[in-house]
Amino acid sequence: RSELYVSGGILSITSRILIIDLLQKRIPTYLITGILVMHAERVNETSTEAFILRIFKEENKEGFIKAFSDSPESFISSGLSPLQTALQLLQLRKVFLYPRFHVMIRDCLEQRKADVTELYQPLSPSMDEIQQAITECIEACLSEIKKGNGNWLNVDDLSVENSFFRSFDVLIKQQLEPVWHRVSSKTKLIVNDLTTLRKLLEYLVSYDCVSFNSFLETIITSQTPTSALSQQQQSPWLSLDAGNTIFSVAKRRVFVRTSTTIPTDNTQKNSYPTSKLPPGIQPVLEELPKWNLLAEILQEIESDITSHATETSRTSSEGEDLSHLNNTILIMMENERECSQLREYLSTMHIAERQGLDKGSIMLGRLLKNYFKWKSGMSKVSKNLFNENGKERSKEVNSNSERGTFQRGQQPPNKRRRIRGGSNTAASVVPTRKSKAKLLEEEAQEIANFSSTSCYDDEFDVEAFSTYFGLLDLRDLIIIRPISGEEDDRVLQSIKPKYIIIYHPDQAFVRRVEVYRTFYPDLPCKVFFMMYENSIEEQKYLSVIRKEKDAFEKLIREKSVNI
Incomplete structure (x- = not known):
């Protein structure tokens, strides 16, 4: 690299390699004409880039430094005079701002x-209902955080609009980090719940109805009260009326129970055969x-x-090149x-x-089939899990009964202990969550029983694959990219x-x-x-x-x- 540096030219190099070469004198600093810094918003007091620029300015008084950034929000986020601080770290004196409303930029x-x-496409009625319910849950979580942490947090930043962005999670954790050991476990749980609710808002408009409902069911399963998950570790928003609306409407977008639901005129048509569905289930499969x-x-x-x-x-026949x-x-x-x-x-x-059929019926039908497979597998996992927990509990009961005595300083086994929050009002939340989990477990068991008696065929059609496989013209393509x-x-x-x-x-x-x-x-x-x-x-x-x-x-x- 020393020969490459001496030969001159424009070099693109990472900060880690450059700082090593500067400290070991592999690069003659006096020969550097200037340094261009990309993503200037990432430079801070402890970054390698700031150290490189400081060494460069100490050994080369004539070289220039130019830094570029396309994130103006990063220079006003925190601290007193953040722009002036950034200029000092970058060893700069002048700053040029080019917003979109700049006269020169706008004219160009x-x-x-x-x-x-x-x-502009309006949301479906069910999606709009879920969106409003998620927003209500976010408002409830924010109000709960403001109650006990108003002295540690900037209340102006705790708004529903700010909670839509990923930086909101980082902002709250940064403000609570100095007093994180004093923050209650409920507040820590709600901070994580805000991340989950924000993801639900994103998944609502991007996930299909089957995948979105599957994601919600994993949340319910993970929040089921077990021996390893106590009542205090449950997410509070699940017990709200808005939380119940999210789960019920999301499931209604996928299928409805014909035994408990009045049949309605459903204009949507699906390609999933009724014979492959568990009894009493009518598919809806709402498209985005x-x-x-x-x-x-x-x-x-x-x-x-x-x-x-x-x-x-x-035009091409007249001799003009349109290639x-x-x-x-x-x-x-x-x-x-x-x-x-x-x-x-x-x-x-x-x-x-x-x-x-509807345009998305084939794809949603395949996802619905995978959903039933997943539900049947989840039933087996939960059944094995509860069997293991039951065995462990029975062992504990047998060991306690064999002892029959208690040591000094311990509570007698036949004495009732009053638990804080153990009243009917405090414990009214648990049956709701248990009922949700119980309904999911019963539904999964029903689908598992149906899956054991039916078979799904996923055969690969070689002839169809050979028919549609081939090279396409690069000038007439539909390219889908993230x-x-x-x-x-x-x-x-x-x-x-x-x-x-x-x-x-x-x-x-x-x-x-x-x-x-x-x-x-x-x-x-x-x-x-x-x-x-x-x-x-x-x-x-x-x-x-x-x-x-x-x-x-x-x-x-x-x-x-x-x-």
Whole structure:
């Protein structure tokens, strides 16, 4: 590396290797023209980057330092004058701010604006009911935290809007860390419950109905009172009316009990045979509203491609080169799980339509079959678990009965002990949770009995696989990718898609699309922006935009008062 340093040029190097080479004098510091620091918001008092810059400035008085950051919220989060502190750590004196509303930035980006179509999809009634119930549970948890920890926490930060972000969990734990040993176990439990409830809000709009219901049932199973899990360790929000609404409505989205539910006119059709269902179960299999909206967008794009095909062929016949143009469709999702789910939906929706079914019936039918398998397996696990617990308890009872005496300082075995919180009012929560767990156990046992008498066939069709397997034209593809930060810039530049569908609203990716349009003004690009109307998803997206604007305004004010 010493020869590489002496040869000069632009070098991209990690901070760990650079600090070792600087300390061992492998790199001549006086020959360094300048240092560029990426992600300046990550530099703090104990970071390696701050140490490198301090050594560089001590040994090289003429070299320059330039730092870049795309996270303005990080410079106003904590401390007194955080911007001034960051400049001192980076060995800088000047700061340049370029918000989206900057005149130069706005004029540059608006010269080549993309053709954007915003589509707002309302939530289904059941999803809206679950969303309101989760919000009520979050409000109850926040009010409980404020009661006993108001002296240690910043009450202004404890809002429902802030709880939608992952940084909220870190913020609460950072504020409670100095007094964590004095915090009650109930408060610690509620802090973890806020993380679970935030995930439920995210999974509600991203998971299918079967997976979402399965996730809720795992929560109930993990919260079942056992010998290893006492009453004080139960999540309080499970006993609320809103908590019961979450579980009941989520199950109603998957199936209903025909013996206890009045049959209604259900317009949804599913491909799951009734013979493969346990008795008394009527499948509902509610699809996510965005799925149908996405199918309509793809149909519109297909019509647009067909209408421009004639014009393109006529232009190419006149001698103009159109080889750089393509009809690639890029769909950006939140994570890889949503990508795999959407790939299966798009690959099976046409088959379901030809069979006269809903577009997602085939995929949801497969998930429902796996759900029944999972329920039957869960019944066996819980049965074995309770058998082992019963054996352990019987051993303890036998050992206690054999003793028959008690030592000094211990409580007599026949004496009743008054337990705090042991009244009827305090113990009224446990039967509710036990009844939920008991219902799940009975349902799992019923499905297990049905699964033992029926068989599922998962045979691989080689002929069908060979028929549909082959190479596709790179110019007519539907590419589904998760949002990956800086990697998205390279994806846009390499693929150069004609149609971009933003399935999950993400402000950072919207900025990247604007920059992409500025770099390639001659390439046609049409953007479809999808969002659930009056949902947490919309509120979260608008909050991100507002927080970014407020952060820049605070930084501008702090910059104006710095000397």
